[in-house]
Amino acid sequence: MEAFQLSNHFHFPWPVNHTSLSPDGKLLVVVGDNPDGMLVNAQTGKALAAKQQEWRSAMSTEFNALIQAGTWQLVPYSPSMNVLPNKWVFRIKRKPDGSVERYKARLVAKCFRQQEGVDYGETFSPVIKHSSIRLILAIAVSFGWTIRQLDVQNAFLHGYLSEDVYMQQPQGFIDPQFPTHVCKLQRSLYGLKQAPRAWFSCFSTYLEDLGFTASQVDTSLFVYHSGNIKLYLLIYVDDILVTGTHADHITTLITNLSKLFSMKDLGPLHYFLGIEAVRSSHGLALTQTKYTLDLLHRTNMTDAKPVSTPAATGKRLSLTDGTPLHDGSQYRSVVGALQYLTLTRPDISFAVNQVCQFLHSPTNVHWVAVKRILRYLKHTPTYGLFYTPSNFKLTGYSDSDYAGDPDTRISTGGTCIYLGTNLISWSSKKQSGVSRSSTEAEYRQLAYTAAHVSWFRTLFRDLCIPLQSPTLWCDNISAISLASNPVFHTRTRHVEVDYHYIREKVVRKEIQVAYVCSQDQLADIFTKGLSSYRFHYLLPKLPVRARPISLRGGGGGG
Structure with missing residues (x-):
């Protein structure tokens, strides 16, 4: 077992676990036992991530974002609590040409222990239909509109929870002053059953405050219409496309969204949901x-x-x-x-x-x-x-x-x-x-x-x-x-x-x-x-x- 200091207050023990490859060949490292979904227990050793500064930095960035957002507060443990375990997941995000864009760490709650009616209720959250995406792109090309691409960092953390949800302190970041306390989640976290719904509810409410209206037939498409101004916003979980009649109004919208959400402006549309988009004077290639x-x-x-x-x-x-x-x-x-x-x-x-x-x-x-x-x-x-x-x-x-x-x-x-x-x-x-x-x-x-x-x-x-x-x-x-x-x-x-x-x-x-x-x-x-x-x-x-x-x-x- 290896260990290293992430900060002056938190000590990270790294028991041997595994790394794995996703179906598209991207490296995934899981910290914690019993990996879920497409992750395969390869028994190759978690220490690989601990030795690399990129992963350590990614973990610190994620943890600091969680603390800054007020995602949880530490409370004394009670036997009556349904305390969820968690795991760290690391992923290399790549550009269309295959080069490394960034190293991304994510703390994920393990939802298999959640109990309906106890720590979760409604879970459904809509995503934009692909036919709607293609329609909006075709309209933007026909009008010659700008198409901007946004990414919401730590999107699920913005949703507030209406249920009492408790989770273990994340591995490597156990508070030495309260080592037996547990995290009472104030905001949603990746892995929770209700996380997508809580995030979408928070984001859509803010868009409505800005004057947008959700489409009746595709509730992940939001429309702003005032005079000769039309803006269309499409959301697929935490990936967003924005287009419309006036480029300056799009910039203003992005600025307003960034005030409340940790928003990354990726510039003109180029790579969305694994689709490469190349714009030219002749049209748009997908x-x-x-x-x-x-x-x-x-x-x-x-x-x-x-x-x-x-x-x-x-x-x-x-x-x-x-x-x-x-x-x-x-x-x-x-x-x-x-x-x-x-x-x-x-x-x-x-x-x-x-x-x-x-x-x-x-x-x-x-x-x-x-x-x-x-x-x-x-x-x-x-x-x-x-x-x-x-x-x-x-x-x-x-x-x-x-x-x-x-x-x-x-x-x-x-x-x-x-x-x-x-x-x-x-x-x-x-x-x-x-x-x-x-x-x-x-x-x-x-x-x-x-x-x-x-x-x-x-x-x-x-x-x-x-x-x-x-x-x-x-x-x-x-x-x-x-x-x-x-x-x-x-x-x-x-x-x-x-x-x-x-x-x-x-x-x-x-x-x-x-x-x-x-x-x-x-x-x-x-x-x-x-x-x-x-x-x-x-x-x-x-x-x-x-x-x-x-x-x-x-x-x-x-």
Whole structure:
């Protein structure tokens, strides 16, 4: 056992524990026993962190922030208290190019001992929807607005607790005058079940005091509208984006937020939620290149032979294909990583949706399908969305592959929604039930798409931006007739009433439904594996493309 002095008042004992690697390869060091979540007990020795000044400095910075914020007060221990343990977690935060940005230490309470009704109640906290993020970015690009990125340091510490929560003194910082006392938490702490909710409540209340209003359909989007001034703020836990009509008002907002919260202004948008954003005079490129390359390295696919499409043409996976894998943990880990990659890669959505259906019992055939996606990523590591200035016409494409699932005969539906030429939302998923005809399958998907378009219409009202009646494009004339005709046809009596919701929207002229030939059906890429020719015909229409060479390795723009 090693020990060292962190200050004149606190002595830190370092029992041997472990370090570990997260799925994305970042070093994580846990101080304390029984690590949670993705941390793996590697038994390699906690003394590694103790010997490095970077980690020691990070710990001191975190502890001082906790004390300065008045996170707890020391009180005598009582046997009736439910005292929570804690642990130190260290993480290396990296820049998009992989270089070290900073060493970060965090004191985390262990919530597994919390008791509902005793030391926690409500726990739900909203986060911004990814489609909302893409919509706001598309709007900002079209108007030429500045997009600023903020990070709230020790965000969860700003929330106040309404329950009595007690915790052990943090290891290494036990007060020698009161060694048996425990911490009575005044503010929330990372790891507590109610911490996200307490932080969001505190932050949203302050925004409302500044004149912001939460969106009705996405409560993590806040809108300020006064005269010709519009400001939009999006919050994802402790990561924040701000954009709007006037750059000086954005600066004023950041200054006001910094008065109450420990706010770090990261400048123009460049790296948000693992997404690399590069602004140029032509538009905004959104990619996950580093994430893709890290995934290929982690799966030993860096030198794999590339392919031009992510899924085999006309091939549907089945539960009975192949031999079950002896250990499906790697399969589930890689598929989970691929799901996150679909945030900027709609081109792999159908293929990823296919392999996600076999997480409970993957086979060697399913694993081959996963490796095909990885081989496609090897061929296209710099691909992503590219947003350009465009109009505010909302357009949706709806398509369905009738009875495509070989096991259940459930149809796969595809949806993509554009704001002008910019793709802001898409979906590739199995429908909720078996359809008796291709018309019914198409009609179900049309109703699903209409619901999403209606959601965007409501969001536009919250943003105080006028929007003309959206258009839905479908390549099935019978489904269009059902959607446009208010008469209840006898052949649709078996269709759930919910799906006739689209008729009301069409009658009220809130949505227009129009025919598009199958050749120009953009949602086709979300319903089946396509030939190389067909796939690459639709790809630039999403638009998914390689990030321009002139933008690679560059920083964010205003």
